[in-house]
Amino acid sequence: MFEEELFITITGLSHYYGMTPIETGRWVALVKEPENPHDQDAILVAIPWIGTVGYVANSTHTVARGCFSAGRIYDRLPEECAAVVRFVTGSNVIAQVFPGKRLSAEQNISLVDQEVVSVKAWCFSRP
Template identity: 45%
Template sequence: MEYVDWIEKEIFITLNAFSMFHGIKPFKSGAIIKLTKDTENTYDPEAIACEMRYFGRVGYVANSVSTVAKGCMSAGRVYDKIEDGYFAQVKFITKSEAIAKILTMDEYLEELENPESDIHYLSD
């Protein structure tokens, strides 16, 4: 996998649509999330699915004005800037959403150096 470092600043995304999967329970601060474009999503052509170790698909990156938390980018703004297999790390959790930061190249490489990181189990 090629991890192109397009991120020059901190980019936060809102994760939601949990009720379809496991709810908010799988999320904890520091958890690694794999981002995958869901090209078969009939409701949203810019859908980005979120996957976690042990749980599989846990939700989606928010893509609506009413669901994107203030200060976060929507799936539509991120969709063309990432490749499948990019990763994010959960930073904050509320009752209905999680906020994650997309990893920069340096952060990704740092995670790879950690043999305990979930990144090893989520990589193709």
């Protein structure tokens, strides 16, 4: 697919959680959104257990220099792949895309028995 390193700008963060869940080294999922009414090349950016945090930038006004736009990479990416946040500045979040990888987010939840604690109820009677 891509021989070179592939970087994208993540935009639209203020419409979701802002910069709160974003940090260098954070893995994100890129998911094509062909039914998006605003952009036919929309690629959603999501974090497992959080959900949508933004989109891959697709405008000359939002794509950081040296990054690919959603329109330039859309047809060359699978339906879903992984990216990792590499740079966070005051105005840009730049991630490196891994077209051949996707996130596998599993969470094991199990119930464990708790020790039953005996509680005595004290009653006070009024005179």
